[in-house]
Amino acid sequence: MKTASTALICIVIYSFLMVPFTTYLHKKPFVEKLGYVPSVTALKIVSADHKELVAASLVLKVLMYFGGQVEKPESQIHIPPDYMAMSRMLHGAVKLDPYNMDAYYFAQSFLTWDVKQYKMANDLLAYGMKYRTWDWYLPFLAGFNHAYFLKDYGKAAEYYKRAGELSGSDLSRLLAGRYMQESGQTDLAIAYLSAMEKGERNPSVKKNFRLRMTAFQEVRRIEVARERYLAERGVAPPSLDVLVRDGMLVPPPKDPYGGEFYIGSDGRVSTTSKFAFAGAGRDTTSKESK
Amino acid sequence: MNAIEITDLCKQFTGKKRVRIDALKNINLQVETGEIFGFLGPNGAGKSTTIKIIMGLLRPSSGTARILGVHSGLAASRLRVGFLPENPAFFDYLSAEEYVGFVGSQFKMDDGLLKRRSEDVLKRLDLWDARRRPIRSYSKGMVQRVGLAQALVHDPDIYILDEPMSGLDPIGRALVKDIILELKNQGKCVFFSTHITDDVEKVCDRVGVIVRGALVALDRVENILKSGVEGYLVHLRLSEDVPAVFGGFEAVRRSGAISEFYVPCPAFNSFMGTVNTSGTEVVLVETRRRNLEDFFLSLVSVGRESG
Amino acid sequence: MMTMIGITLKGIFRDRVFQGIMVTACAFLLIPVIASLSMRQVTELSVTLSLSLISFILLLLSVFLGGTSLWKDIDRRYTFSVLGLPLSRQSYLLGRFCGTALFVMLSAAVLGAAAFAVVCYSSAIYPADRPIIWSTMALCILFDALKYILLIAVAFLLSTVSTSFFLPVFGTIAMFFAGGVAQQVHEYILSPASESISPVVRQIANGLYYLLPNFEAFDLKVNAIYGLPLPTGGLLLTLGYFFVYVTFLLSVSTAIFSRRELR
Numbered sequence: 126m127k128t129a130s131t132a133l134i135c136i137v138i139y140s141f142l143m144v145p146f147t148t149y150l151h152k153k154p155f156v157e158k159l160g161y162v163p164s165v166t167a168l169k170i171v172s173a174d175h176k177e178l179v180a181a182s183l184v185l186k187v188l189m190y191f192g193g194q195v196e197k198p199e200s201q202i203h204i205p206p207d208y209m210a211m212s213r214m215l216h217g218a219v220k221l222d223p224y225n226m227d228a229y230y231f232a233q234s235f236l237t238w239d240v241k242q243y244k245m246a247n248d249l250l251a252y253g254m255k256y257r258t259w260d261w262y263l264p265f266l267a268g269f270n271h272a273y274f275l276k277d278y279g280k281a282a283e284y285y286k287r288a289g290e291l292s293g294s295d296l297s298r299l300l301a302g303r304y305m306q307e308s309g310q311t312d313l314a315i316a317y318l319s320a321m322e323k324g325e326r327n328p329s330v331k332k333n334f335r336l337r338m339t340a341f342q343e344v345r346r347i348e349v350a351r352e353r354y355l356a357e358r359g360v361a362p363p364s365l366d367v368l369v370r371d372g373m374l375v376p377p378p379k380d381p382y383g384g385e386f387y388i389g390s391d392g393r394v395s396t397t398s399k400f401a402f403a404g405a406g407r408d409t410t411s412k413e414s415k
Numbered sequence: 416m417n418a419i420e421i422t423d424l425c426k427q428f429t430g431k432k433r434v435r436i437d438a439l440k441n442i443n444l445q446v447e448t449g450e451i452f453g454f455l456g457p458n459g460a461g462k463s464t465t466i467k468i469i470m471g472l473l474r475p476s477s478g479t480a481r482i483l484g485v486h487s488g489l490a491a492s493r494l495r496v497g498f499l500p501e502n503p504a505f506f507d508y509l510s511a512e513e514y515v516g517f518v519g520s521q522f523k524m525d526d527g528l529l530k531r532r533s534e535d536v537l538k539r540l541d542l543w544d545a546r547r548r549p550i551r552s553y554s555k556g557m558v559q560r561v562g563l564a565q566a567l568v569h570d571p572d573i574y575i576l577d578e579p580m581s582g583l584d585p586i587g588r589a590l591v592k593d594i595i596l597e598l599k600n601q602g603k604c605v606f607f608s609t610h611i612t613d614d615v616e617k618v619c620d621r622v623g624v625i626v627r628g629a630l631v632a633l634d635r636v637e638n639i640l641k642s643g644v645e646g647y648l649v650h651l652r653l654s655e656d657v658p659a660v661f662g663g664f665e666a667v668r669r670s671g672a673i674s675e676f677y678v679p680c681p682a683f684n685s686f687m688g689t690v691n692t693s694g695t696e697v698v699l700v701e702t703r704r705r706n707l708e709d710f711f712l713s714l715v716s717v718g719r720e721s722g
Numbered sequence: 723m724m725t726m727i728g729i730t731l732k733g734i735f736r737d738r739v740f741q742g743i744m745v746t747a748c749a750f751l752l753i754p755v756i757a758s759l760s761m762r763q764v765t766e767l768s769v770t771l772s773l774s775l776i777s778f779i780l781l782l783l784s785v786f787l788g789g790t791s792l793w794k795d796i797d798r799r800y801t802f803s804v805l806g807l808p809l810s811r812q813s814y815l816l817g818r819f820c821g822t823a824l825f826v827m828l829s830a831a832v833l834g835a836a837a838f839a840v841v842c843y844s845s846a847i848y849p850a851d852r853p854i855i856w857s858t859m860a861l862c863i864l865f866d867a868l869k870y871i872l873l874i875a876v877a878f879l880l881s882t883v884s885t886s887f888f889l890p891v892f893g894t895i896a897m898f899f900a901g902g903v904a905q906q907v908h909e910y911i912l913s914p915a916s917e918s919i920s921p922v923v924r925q926i927a928n929g930l931y932y933l934l935p936n937f938e939a940f941d942l943k944v945n946a947i948y949g950l951p952l953p954t955g956g957l958l959l960t961l962g963y964f965f966v967y968v969t970f971l972l973s974v975s976t977a978i979f980s981r982r983e984l985r
Binding site: 467470471472473490492493498501503505508509513517518520521565 | 725732733736737798799800801802803804805806807808809810811813981983984985
C-alpha cells in the first residue's frame with residue numbers, strides 16, 4: 126500500500142516537473158542542441174566499425190536541426206541557423222564515410238547560397254568526387270557553383286561535361302550550352318533549383334529549394350518586365366515601382382524571404398533579403414552598397 | 416594393479432602475501448580394486464585437494480597419482496571412474512535426464528544402454544519425477560543426488576566421491592550408504608571422503624585419516640575397532656540386599672537383580688576369576704571400546720599438538 | 723567435443739539469449755522509418771543501419787558470451803563436474819568456443835535475413851541510386867561474423883588467465899577498439915606526420931600492430947552500402963589471416979587452460 130502511494134506521488138510530481146523540464150529543453154540554444162563534433166580522429170576510434178553509422182547520424186542530426194530552423198521563419202522568428210557548426214559536422218561526417226551523399230549534397234545547398242563559402246563547397250565536392258566516382262550529382266553541383274557563383278565558365282563547362290557523361294542524360298549538356306553567360310544566370314539558377322527540388326525527399330530541404338525557386342521565378346518575372354520596358358520605351362526602368370505602376374508587373378513581385386526586390390544601378394534585379402531569411406530587415410544598407 | 420595409487424604426493428599453494436601453504440605432505444596411498452576406502456579428515460585437512468589431484472583438476476607439486484596405472488593428468492585416466500565433486504554443481508540449464516545423458520555420451524555409452532541405465536539410476540535416486548525439470552530448480556539434496564546419478568550411470572569400476580553424504584537428509588544418507596554397500600557387493604572400488612566417522616564405520620573396508628595435509632593413519636576398519644577395546648561391561652545377577660560391590664569394583668548401574676560392572680582390560684582376568692570362584696551368574700559381557708570417532712578425535716588432537 | 727558444442731548451444735538458447743536477440747532485432751522495424759529521413763540515400767542508409775545493428779548485436783554476443791563462458795563455468799564450479807569426466811581440457815575449451823562461434827554465425831544468419839528484408843522493403847519504396855549487390859551484403863555480414871568469432875577467441879584467451887570476468891569482458895572490449903584502430907595507427911606511424919614521435923613509441927606501436935588482431939580488414943560495410951566492388955584477393959588473405967590467428971589464439975588458450983589449477 127505504501128509503495129503504491131509512493132509511486133502515485135512520484136507520478137504526480139513527475140507530471141508537474143515535465144512541463145518546465147520540456148520547456149527548458151525546448152528553449153536550449155540551438156548551438157547547444159546541435160552539439161559539438163569531437164575531433165574526427167577521436168570519432169574514428171570510438172565509432173569502431175560503425176563509421177558509416179556515425180557519419181549518417183551526424184548528417185541526420187544536422188538535417189533535423191535544419192528542419193526545425195526552416196519551420197521557424199513562418200512564425201516570424203528569424204534566427205539564422207548556425208551554418209558553420211552544420212558545416213563542421215558535415216565535414217566530420219565525410220571524413221568518417223567519404224561516400225555519404227547526403228553530407229555533400231546538403232553542405233552544398235547552404236555553403237553556397239547562404240554562407241557564400243564557394244571554395245569550401247567546391248573543395249568538399251572535389252573530395253567527394255574522388256570516392257563517388259559514379260555520381261553525376263557532384264560534378265553537376267560543382268559545375269553550377271563555378272558557373273553561377275564564381276563565373277568561371279571554363280571550369281563549369283568541364284564539370285558539366287563530366288556530369289553529362291556520368292548521368293547519360295542531356296540535362297547537364299543542356300545547362301552547359303544555354304546558361305554559360307552572364308545573362309542566363311537567373312534561368313541557370315531556376316533550372317538548377319528545379320532539378321534539385323525534384324530529386325529531393327526531405328520535406329524541409331525540399332521546401333527550402335521551392336522557396337528559393339519561387340524567389341528566382343519572381344526575379345525572372347521582373348527581368349522579363351524590365352526587358353519589355355526597355356524595348357518599349359528605349360530606356361531602362363528607373364525603379365521597380367514604375368514597372369508595377371505601368372502594369373507591366375501584375376501582380377507585384379513578392380519576395381518569399383520577406384525582402385523587397387529592387388533594380389540596381391547596373392540593371393540587375395536583387396532583393397533586400399539576399400534570398401535568405403536572415404537577410405531581410407537585418408541590413409537595409411545593402412541596397413546602397415550594392 | 417591398484418585402483419588408485421598415490422605416491423609421495425605433495426601439494427603447495429601460494430596463499431596471500433606469497434605465503435606458501437603445504438596442503439599435502441608426502442601422501443602415500445594405494446586403494447585396491449573391490450575395496451571401499453574411507454578418506455577421513457577434519458575440514459580443510461586436504462581431502463578435497465587429494466581428490467582433485469586424483470581427478471586431474473589440480474597438478475601435484477611433486478609425486479604422482481594414478482588411476483588403474485594411468486597418470487591422473489590424462490583424460491584417459493578417468494575412463495572408468497565415476498566422480499562426484501564436493502558440493503557439486505552441474506550445468507543448471509539442463510535437466511537431470513539431459514545431464515545424465517551428457518555424461519553417458521562422454522563415456523561413449525550406446526543409446527539403448529544409456530537410456531536403460533539412466534532410467535535405473537534416476538529411479539534409484541528418486542529423481543524420476545523431476546527428471547525433466549532444469550537442475551536450477553532443484554533443492555540442494557536433489558543436486559547431490561544428481562551428482563550420484565551421473566557418477567553411477569556409466570557403471571564404472573571406480574567411484575571417487577567427495578563428501579557424498581553432505582547436503583542429504585537422513586533418508587538420503589541411508590540411501591547413499593545402501594548404494595555404497597551394493598557397489599561393495601558388486602566388487603567395485605569406492606573411494607570416498609567424509610568427516611563423519613559413523614559413515615566410515617558402517618561401510619568401509621579401510622580408512623585413511625588425513626590431518627593437516629598428512630596421512631596420520633591408514634588401516635583396516637576392523638583393526639582399528641579391535642585395537643580400541645578398553646574394557647568390558649559385565650552384567651551379574653546379584654541379590655538385591657547385598658551391597659553392589661564385587662571384586663573391588665562398584666556397580667555402575669543396578670536394576671533389580673542385575674548389576675553392571677565396568678572392568679578395564681588389565682583387571683578383566685582376575686575379575687572373572689572372582690566371579691567363577693563365587694559362583695555368581697554372568698548374564699552378559701559387553702566389550703567397551705573407543706569407537707572410530709574417539710580414535711579419529713585422538714588423532715586430530717595429536718596432530719594439533721604436534722602442529 | 724561435439725557434445726560439448728551441443729551443450730554450449732543448448733545453454734545459450736536456454737538462457738534466452740536468442741529471445742534477447744530477437745527483441746533487440748525489433749529495432750529492424752524502425753530502420754525504414756529512420757532511413758526515410760535521408761535526403762538522397764534512403765536505401766544506403768537502411769543498409770548502413772542494418773549492418774550496424776547486426777554488428778552491434780554480434781559485438782554484445784561475443785563480448786558477453788565469449789567473456790563469461792569459461793569464467794561462469796569456473797565460478798559456478800561446473801568445471802569440477804565436467805572436467806571430472808574423461809573429457810580433455812582441450813576438447814572442453816574447443817567445444818565451448820565452437821559452440822559460441824556457431825551461435826554467433828547462426829545469429830548473423832538470422833539477423834542477416836532480417837536485414838535483407840528491411841533493405842528490400844526500403845529499396846522498393848525509395849528506389850536506390852546505387853545497385854544493391856546482395857552477395858556483397860552477405861559477404862559483409864559473414865566477415866563481420868568472422869571478426870566477432872576472432873574476438874571470441876580473444877575473450878577465451880583472456881578467460882583462461884583470469885579468475886574474474888573483468889579481464890575477459892573489459893579486455894575484450896578494449897581489444898575490439900584497439901583492433902579497430904590498429905591499421906589507422908600503423909598508417910599514421912608510417913606517415914611523415916609522425917616524425918615527432920619518439921622511435922621507442924614507434925617501435926612499440928609497430929610491435930602492437932603485428933600482435934593485435936586487425937579488424938579493419940573484416941569491415942566491408944562501405945562496399946556493401948555503396949555497392950563498391952570487393953577486393954577478392956584481399957578477402958582471401960583476410961580469410962587466411964582469420965584462420966591462422968584464431969588457431970594461434972586457441973592453441974595458446976588450450977595450453978594455458980590445460981595447465982590451469984582448478985581450486
